[in-house]
Amino acid sequence: NQIYLDGQTALVTGASSGIGKATAIELGQARANVAVNYAGNSVGAEEAADIIIKNGGKAITVKGDVSKQDQVKSMFATTIKEFGTLDILVNNAGLQKDAPFLEMTLEDWNFVLDVNLTGQFLCAQEAVREFKRRGPRPEISASLGKIICMSSVHEIIPWAGHINYAASKGGVMLFMKSLAQELGPSKIRVNSIAPGAIKTPINTSAWHTPEAEEKLLKLIPYKRVGLTSDVGNVAVFLASDLSDYIHGETIFVDGGMSLYPGFEDGNG
């Protein structure tokens, strides 16, 4: 059941670690050319690109802060110059800056909204410009282009102490759905992935000790913490024509975290 994306180019934002890095590697495994974005330290992005190239694929690293329009434009320009065009955008870059409500500064609020929501807007706009400029290539893909937004279970689950993050992901939900409505007639597919708890640097404290992991598993009916490959596999599927009729959807990759696990003992 291997999916192949021959002749297609993907840009993955925030791909120097965690879910983005794994997704970049899996897209490369599926034979897409991959632009591996990083914001600051290039080490993780270079590792991902090296793995793709060692596996026989093509990859470059592209520096850019997704919340800065000039940097976004330049990373898209570099990608298109290198590979000719772009077919797949994975809007993955995201971060947390947690604080109780009254301690949250305006800077904390803006920082998270700028990266997690505005960053997705800026990157999607550049991607759609390129999809439309290039036009259809039915021999390569059924659609004009694919945008995959990395959301979170917190697009629907409220999260005390993380209101900037939850607001950003709630925003991603209607950003994605509105964009899907607007771009469907242009044959551009737009979907989201909503991960639950995946083992990455963003949430190390939630799983790095056996006690923390046990507490976390209470929130996960399937009783295992997610792996980055769980998300990467779904991203490859959403990037491929196997999912050609999935449009404007959020796919939850969460071991059932969004199933109200507090009710699993039948009480309530």
Ligand code: NAD
């Ligand atoms: P991570 O911290 O490993 O990865 C986030 C990446 O985004 C990092 O590589 C970071 O450098 C990059 N980044 C941050 N700011 C950036 C900017 N301004 N421009 C470009 N890149 C930037 O964490 P992760 O868990 O892999 O997170 C990836 C995505 O998945 C995020 O959008 C996150 O909200 C989402 N997510 C993660 C989980 C989880 O359990 N790990 C759950 C739900 C959603």
